[in-house]
Amino acid sequence: xxxxxxxxxxxxxxxxxxxxxxxxxxxxxxxxxxxxxxxxxxxxxxxxxxxxxxxxxxxxxxxxxxxxxxxxxxxxxxxxxxxxxxxxxxxxxxxxxxxxxxxxxxxxxxxxxxxxxxxxxxxxxxxxxxxxxxxxxxxxxxxxxxxxxxxxxxxxxxxxxxxxxxxxxxxxxxxxxxxxxxxxxxxxxxxxxxxxxxxxxxxxxxxxxxxxxxxxxxxxxxxxxxxxxxxxxxxxxxxxxxxxxxxxxxxxxxxxxxxxxxxxxxxxxxxxxxxxxxxxxxxxxxxxxxxxxxxxxxxxxxxxxx
Amino acid sequence: xxxxxxxxxxxxxxxxxxxxxxxxxxxxxxxxxxxxxxxxxxxxxxxxxxxxxxxxxxxxxxxxxxxxxxxxxxxxxxxxxxxxxxxxxxxxxxxxxxxxxxxxxxxxxxxxxxxxxxxxxxxxxxxxxxxxxxxxxxxxxxxxxxxxxxxxxxxxxxxxxxxxxxxxxxxxxxxxxxxxxxxxxxxxxxxxxxxxxxxxxxxxxxxxxxxxxxxxxxxxxxxxxxxxxxxxxxxxxxxxxxxxxxxxxxxxxxxxxxxxxxxxx
Numbered sequence: 225x226x227x228x229x230x231x232x233x234x235x236x237x238x239x240x241x242x243x244x245x246x247x248x249x250x251x252x253x254x255x256x257x258x259x260x261x262x263x264x265x266x267x268x269x270x271x272x273x274x275x276x277x278x279x280x281x282x283x284x285x286x287x288x289x290x291x292x293x294x295x296x297x298x299x300x301x302x303x304x305x306x307x308x309x310x311x312x313x314x315x316x317x318x319x320x321x322x323x324x325x326x327x328x329x330x331x332x333x334x335x336x337x338x339x340x341x342x343x344x345x346x347x348x349x350x351x352x353x354x355x356x357x358x359x360x361x362x363x364x365x366x367x368x369x370x371x372x373x374x375x376x377x378x379x380x381x382x383x384x385x386x387x388x389x390x391x392x393x394x395x396x397x398x399x400x401x402x403x404x405x406x407x408x409x410x411x412x413x414x415x416x417x418x419x420x421x422x423x424x425x426x427x428x429x430x431x432x433x434x435x436x437x438x439x440x441x442x443x444x445x446x447x448x449x450x451x452x453x454x455x456x457x458x459x460x461x462x463x464x465x466x467x468x469x470x471x472x473x474x475x476x477x478x479x480x481x482x483x484x485x486x487x488x489x490x491x492x493x494x495x496x497x498x499x500x501x502x503x504x505x506x507x508x509x510x511x512x513x514x515x516x517x518x519x520x521x522x523x524x525x526x527x528x529x530x
Numbered sequence: 531x532x533x534x535x536x537x538x539x540x541x542x543x544x545x546x547x548x549x550x551x552x553x554x555x556x557x558x559x560x561x562x563x564x565x566x567x568x569x570x571x572x573x574x575x576x577x578x579x580x581x582x583x584x585x586x587x588x589x590x591x592x593x594x595x596x597x598x599x600x601x602x603x604x605x606x607x608x609x610x611x612x613x614x615x616x617x618x619x620x621x622x623x624x625x626x627x628x629x630x631x632x633x634x635x636x637x638x639x640x641x642x643x644x645x646x647x648x649x650x651x652x653x654x655x656x657x658x659x660x661x662x663x664x665x666x667x668x669x670x671x672x673x674x675x676x677x678x679x680x681x682x683x684x685x686x687x688x689x690x691x692x693x694x695x696x697x698x699x700x701x702x703x704x705x706x707x708x709x710x711x712x713x714x715x716x717x718x719x720x721x722x723x724x725x726x727x728x729x730x731x732x733x734x735x736x737x738x739x740x741x742x743x744x745x746x747x748x749x750x751x752x753x754x755x756x757x758x759x760x761x762x763x764x765x766x767x768x769x770x771x772x773x774x775x776x777x778x779x780x781x782x783x784x785x786x787x788x789x790x791x792x793x794x795x
Contacts, residue, residue, distance in 0.1 A: 272628050274792030277549075294630060302628045308621030313543055324533035325629035369625070 225250045225377055226271060231280035233266050233432075240266040240276070242432035248410055250376075253403045255419035256412040258429035259525050264412040265305060265469050267429070268379045271410070272302035283379060298326070301375035305382040305412075306368040311355035313454040315346055318354060319369060326373035336372050344368035361390035367398065378402065380411045384418055384429060398424050416521060430525060450478065450487045454501070456509035463506040487513075534631065534639020535646075542609070542647055552654045556603055559658045562597040566590050568678040587665025590755065594662065595676045598655050598754050602648055602684050607708035609647055610691030611787060613640040614788070623791060637692065637781065644688045652677065665691035675755045679770070681746045686773035688781035696787035712748070719747040738764075745769040 226248035233241040241263045248254050254262050267354055269275040270282055273293040281288065286297040297409055310318055319337045328336050341347045344364040349357070357365065363383070372377065383391050383399075387521040392415070400422050403409055413419050419426055454462045460481040467473050477484040487494045494513045501508050542548055570586050590637065617623040626636055638657045659676070692709040698704040723743045745749040745768045755766035 269792060272624075272792075274624060274627055276790075276792075297628055298632055300628070302624065304621065304624045306621045308617075308623075308625065310537075310541065310620070310622060312544055321537045322629060324536075325626070325631050373630075402591070412737070444710070510578050518776055 225252070225285055226282070226410065227286075228267070228271065228282040229280055231267065231270060231282060232278045233263075233270065233275065234278050239432050241270070241280075243280070244429065244433055246427060246434065248408060250408050251403070251406055253399070253422060253424050254411070255426040256410060256425035257410055257414070257416065257419065257426055257521060258435065262429045263349070263432040264429055265381050266432075267301070268381045268410065268412055269400060272300055272379050273297055274302075295479075298373065299376050301370035301373070303366060303370050303378070303380045303383055305385060307363065309354050309362055309366060309369075312353065314351050314353055315365060316341065316350040318365070322369050322372050328373065336374075340368035340372050343371065354398060359386055360388065363387060363391065363395065364398075367395075371402070375470050376407060378407055378409045378411075378481050379407065380413075382413055383411060384413060392418060428521070428525075433527070439477045450490055450513055452485050452494055452497070453510065453512040454483045454485065454508060456483075456501075457507035457509050462504070463501060463508075466501060466504055466506070467497075470497065471501075480498045532635055532639050534626075534636055535642045538613075538639055538643030539646060542643060548647075551605060552651055553742075555605075555651050556616065556654055556658070558654050559594055559597055560603060562593050563590055563658060563661060567788040571752075582667075583665045584667025587662045589663040590665065591668045591672065592756070594655070594659055595680070595752060595756075596749060598652070598659075599683065599748060602651060602680065603687060603712050603748060606644070606648060606684055606687050607691045607712070609644040610688040611695050611704040611708040612642070612701040613644060613692055614695035614791075615698060615704050618663035618699050619701065627788075627792050633785045633791075636788050637696075637785050640695075641685075641688060641692055641781075644692070645685060648684050648688070652680065658737055660705045661769075667705055667778065672756055676752060679766075681751045682770050682773050683751050686777040686780070687715075687748070689777045689784070691780075693784045693787070696784045696791065711735075715746050715748060718758070719744045719750065721794050741765040743767050745772045 226246060228244065228246045231241045231244045232239065235314075240261075244263065244267060246267070256267070258264055266275060268427070270277050270291060271284065273289050273296050276290055283289065284296045284299055287299070289296050310321075310414075311517060313321070315336065319340050320333070323333045323336050341350050344361075344367065346352075346357075346361065346365060346368065349361070354362065354365065367383075378399075380399075384395055399409065399411070403485055405424070411419065411423070425437060427437050454463065454467075460478070460483060464475070464478060464483060467475055467483060472488045474486045474488075475483060476486050483496075489496060491513065498508065498511050501511075549581075566589060570589060573578055614623070615627065626733075631639075634769070656673075659673055663673075665671075687708075690711055691704070694704040694707045694711070698707065723740065726743055741754070742765055744754075745765060747769075749768070751769035751773060754762050754769060
């Protein structure tokens with residue numbers, strides 16, 4: 225679905241993309257992570273035909289993003305990091321405008337608008353002005369608008385920014401459902417837990433280049449290794465000693481009362497480890513077996529924020 | 531119909547200024563007529579000379595068309611120079627650029643909406659202009675020429691404002707530069723004409739080409755075709771041609787800029 229090769233994009237002396245290559249197969253839900261300025265938004269903008277690369281090629285379903293931009297736009301739904309909506313339009317008017325902008329004609333137009341209103345749960349607010357909607361509802365409206373023309377690829381740049389936890393859960397559910405319908409997705413996000421929850425693959429990007437890949441983070445709980453982050457109350461020395469001496473456990477990192485370990489054997493061994501720690505009198509206040517992506521991110525980009 | 535035009539007109543007519551501006555516009559035009567009429571008829575009393583109806587009609591007509599153009603030049607940047615920058619400021623430009631609308635569709639939608647509003651103002655001023663018919667000296671020909679000249683000037687100035695709107699990221703910058711551009715169009719030809727006239731003052735008659743130096747002045751474009759002799763047709767057409775070229779250039783640059791505008795979206 226996405227075939228980007230050796231993409232280069234410069235902004236003055238800055239190389240936002242420096243020979244990036246990325247392939248996404250149809251039906252995949254791929255997460256894009258990296259520090260600020262890594263080139264994630266630039267990559268998504270190139271794929272959405274907003275920005276032209278200085279070198280390299282990118283194609284969506286075989287259509288070049290520069291040479292066949294119109295064909296690409298018909299296939300792609302793009303959601304920017306700050307989704308802008310016309311605040312002085314009614315919800316239905318806004319959807320009708322974009323239906324026209326995507327040249328939906330005849331019975332397709334009202335069907336698409338009504339379908340989008342229903343999908344976004346905004347059917348009863350169709351005549352409400354956009355400015356009167358909450359942030360969560362605006363996000364839903366923007367997604368509905370993005371899906372209006374039936375795109376086969378969704379490019380989402382920080383879709384969960386500013387959403388409250390409930391809205392984030394709802395967003396994850398929606399994205400999973402859309403992916404289940406066969407829509408391919410590339411999602412850039414700093415919220416690793418969200419990506420870990422829904423993505424089939426996560427790509428790390430730094431300095432405009434691919435910095436690594438992590439296949440199926442959600443599935444990393446399966447046999448192999450599982451990274452767990454443990455936090456204990458008070459003195460962590462006892463817990464540290466127990467963990468070091470335990471077979472099948474490797475201490476990856478220790479910072480104060482937080483210990484990151486890699487447990488071979490998967491979720492069952494992790495559960496046994498937690499049971500033994502508690503039985504040994506360690507006051508475990510957090511045992512997070514899904515810190516895998518965070519750990520990989522830390523390994524890829526270092527522990528300090530950029 | 532271009533969906534941009536429908537959207538723009540709908541949004542524009544929802545603004546408070548949509549009805550406020552025509553009201554103010556008509557009040558100012560009405561005031562111009564009253565002040566001019568009072569002044570002209572008061573002069574008659576002082577010198578005991580009857581003012582010919584046709585002279586009064588032509589005077590009021592000129593005052594109204596000048597006032598009309600001044601008001602439109604004041605209003606045009608508000609709509610045209612903010613047209614694209616508002617999309618950048620509200621972060622809605624990306625939505626347009628990733629739709630199937632072409633850069634030309636977006637440009638035309640924005641320009642047409644700005645021009646339609648100015649046409650509404652022009653149309654609302656027609657009854658005031660038609661008042662002058664009652665005095666004589668002004669016929670439908672003059673009204674048609676004045677309206678055509680005003681329309682050409684406003685289309686070009688709006689196209690230029692729209693170009694600045696494509697170029698800048700902030701409405702305040704685009705609007706300021708558009709006003710500066712209008713002032714330059716008005717003042718520079720006037721200064722050039724004055725200097726050239728002074729240079730060739732020794733000549734017994736003013737060379738015809740001197741008039742062409744005033745071609746870029748919007749007020750000259752409006753008035754040179756009115757009540758004029760045959761020799762003024764050339765400068766009038768030259769003026770309209772100048773604004774035509776300005777329109778086409780601004781349009782081409784704007785469409786190119788919109789096509790490349792994704793980096794600021």
